[in-house]
Amino acid sequence: MTEPRPLRVVVGEDDVLMREGIALLLTEAGCEVVAQVGDADDLVRRTLAHKPDVAVVDVQMPPRNADDGLVAARAIRANGSGIGVLVLSHFYEESFALDVLGSGAEGVGYLLKERVGDVKVFLDAVRRVAAGGTALDPEVVRRLVGRDRGGGPLATLTQREREVLQEMASGKTNRGIAEALSVTDATVEKHVRGIFRKLELEPSATEHRRVQAVLAYLRDDPWSPPARPRTS
Numbered sequence: 001m002t003e004p005r006p007l008r009v010v011v012g013e014d015d016v017l018m019r020e021g022i023a024l025l026l027t028e029a030g031c032e033v034v035a036q037v038g039d040a041d042d043l044v045r046r047t048l049a050h051k052p053d054v055a056v057v058d059v060q061m062p063p064r065n066a067d068d069g070l071v072a073a074r075a076i077r078a079n080g081s082g083i084g085v086l087v088l089s090h091f092y093e094e095s096f097a098l099d100v101l102g103s104g105a106e107g108v109g110y111l112l113k114e115r116v117g118d119v120k121v122f123l124d125a126v127r128r129v130a131a132g133g134t135a136l137d138p139e140v141v142r143r144l145v146g147r148d149r150g151g152g153p154l155a156t157l158t159q160r161e162r163e164v165l166q167e168m169a170s171g172k173t174n175r176g177i178a179e180a181l182s183v184t185d186a187t188v189e190k191h192v193r194g195i196f197r198k199l200e201l202e203p204s205a206t207e208h209r210r211v212q213a214v215l216a217y218l219r220d221d222p223w224s225p226p227a228r229p230r231t232s
Contacts, residue, residue, distance in 0.1 A: 006032045007130050008052040012043035012069060013088070014061045022056060022116060029123050040068035044075050047083060053130040054084040058113075059096060070096060077108070084129035088113050092139055109135030109171075134171030134211045141169045144215070156198050164191040169214045 009031050013019035016038070023033045035046040040061040047055045055076055061069040073085045086109040089096055096110060109129040115137060116122045125135035145154075145166050157165065160181075167177040174188045181188070196203045201214065 006030050007054065007127065008032045008034050008050070009126065010035045010037070010043070010047045010050055010052045010055045012037050012040065012047075012055060012061060012072065013058045014038040014065075015058075018058075018113075018116075025116070025119055025122065026056075026126070029119075031126070039063060040072040043069070043072045047072075047076050048079060048081065051081060052083060054086055054126055056086045056088065056126065059087060059089040059093075067096070070099060074099070082107065084108065084132070086111065086125055086129045086135065088116070092137075092143065106134070107132045110140060111135065111137045112139060128171060136170045136211075138166065138170055141166045145169065153199050157195065161191050161195050161198075164188060165195050165214065168192065168195070169211060171211050 007026075007030075009026050011019055011022050011026070011033060013022060013036075019036050019038065023036055026033050034050045034052050037043045037046050038061070041063060043055065043057065043061070055073070057069045057073045057076075059067055059069045061072070070087060073087050076083055076085055084107040087096065088111055090113050092112060107129055109125045111122070111125055115125070128135045145162055163181060164177055167180050172180065174185055174192065178185045178188045193203070195201075195214075199214075203210075
């Protein structure tokens with residue numbers, strides 16, 4: 001039996017020590033770091049040339065040292081190559097997360113840089129994004145879910161439903177939610193149904209569409225997945 005090939009990753013980070021540290025973590029985890037770059041323009045070129053599974057991208061990079069990394073991430077996603085993008089940021093910025101998710105929740109992630117120090121969380125995010133899933137920083141999701149919406153449907157959720165919503169919006173499957181909250185899969189399924197009913201969201205069997213639906217609601221931009229075709 002042939003062994004699965006390692007995940008191929010490009011790292012875009014202008015801080016040399018941080019870049020080398022990320023590359024070392026990935027290499028030790030069995031990933032293949034095919035390129036390391038410190039410039040957003042070079043990041044786009046090298047990523048599209050190497051076609052890795054994932055590009056790990058710092059938000060703030062040269063040449064402008066503004067949101068160049070985020071712009072690069074959007075360019076990589078817009079190329080249609082299917083390359084996953086995991087964006088790293090020093091600070092919580094809700095707009096960054098929603099920006100990178102703007103074209104869909106499939107194969108994208110947004111983490112605070114401090115999460116890199118939690119190797120398990122960081123590597124899980126890389127692998128989830130590479131597999132076409134979503135990985136959102138729990139602090140970003142917590143703030144979105146905890147935002148005061150003036151007594152709307154979100155206020156009708158129970159505390160446990162809010163906890164499930166946070167885990168679901170971060171990109172976890174029902175099994176992942178059950179493990180995180182130490183409950184059964186059946187309990188999670190019951191809460192997910194209740195959340196969708198109360199928030200008037202169409203349920204979806206696809207994880208990234210669930211995430212997209214939930215985030216659309218949380219950012220006050222209602223989104224409804226297209227109706228699935230009827231089957232006989």
